[in-house]
Amino acid sequence: MRRLIMRMFQEENDYWRIRNFLRQTLILNELRQLNWHVARLDYWRWHVIENGDAYDPVEKVTYIWETPDGKIAAVLNPEGRGDAFLHVHPAFRTKKMEEEMIAVAEKHLANSCSIGRKVLYVWAHENDDLRKGILEGRGYTKTEIRDCQHRRSLAIPIPDASVAKGYVIRALGDEQEIPARSWASWRAFHPNEPDEKYDGWEWYHNIQKQPLYRRDLDIVAVAPEGEIAAFCTIWYDDFTRTGYIEPVGTVPEHQRRGLGKTVMLEGLRRLKRMGAVVAFVSGFSTAANALYFSVMSDDHNFLVPWKKEF
Incomplete structure (x- = not known):
C-alpha cells in the first residue's frame, strides 16, 4: 500500500477534485452509495452551508488523503455539526485507513455537548462490518436513527401515474415563480x-447555483388555483448516468392526493430520457419511506450514525 498524505482542504480546485473522486468511486462501487453521490456534496455546500448560516465552510471541515502523486484516496467531512462521513476509494479501504480517519474526526469534527465533553456521530452502513467493528472498538454505540437509501434501476418500466383532477405537473417556471416554490417548501417542511x-x-438562488441544477428537473405540481402544491428536485450526473432526488415535498392541504408520487415518477421519466440508468433517494421518516418504496423499488440499505461521547 502506498504511503498516503493527509491534509486539509486548501483551495477551490480541491472541491472539484473531490467531486470527480466521488463520481469515480460511485462507478467503482457499481453504482452503490458507499460514498456520497456528487449531488449530495453540492447540496451540502450550496444549501446546507450557504443557506444554513450556522455551519463552517467546506475548507474548514474537509480533510483529504492522497497519494504522493496527488490522487485522492479518501475524504472526510461533516454534514452537520458533530458528525462525520468517510468517503474511501475501494483500493485504499483498510482498517488502518478508517481508524486514522475516525481519529481525525474525533480531533477536529466533534461537537461540545456538555462541560468538558464532546460528542461525535460517525455514519456507517448497516452491512459494513469493517467500520462497525472499528466503531465498537473505539467505544461508539449504534443509534436508532436510520437513513434509508433507496435505489432504483431505470431499466425497470416506470409506471404511469394519474394526476389529481385540476392539477398540472410541469417544470418550475422562471425567476418570478421562485417565491412560490420557496413558500411551498416552507409549508411542506415546517407545517x-x-x-x-x-x-x-x-x-x-443557492439551490439554482449548484452545478447539476436543471430547471427541467425541478418538477412541481400546480394546484387549480395556481399555487405550487408539491415538488421534486432531481440532480442528474451524466458522468455516472445517475439521478439523485432531493427534496420531495407536498404542502399539507394538498396531501393524500398522490402528488408526491406523481412528481417523482415524472422526474424518473425525464431522467430515463436523458440516459440515466439509476436513481437514488433517501428518507428518514416512515411517511417519506412509504412514498419512496412505492416509487423506487425494494433495493435499499440503511445508513446509521454511531455515537461516542468523550
Missing part, C-alpha cells in the same frame, strides 16, 4: 411553524 418565521425566498 407546524407560524408563518412569521418564514424568512423569504432568496435562499433558492
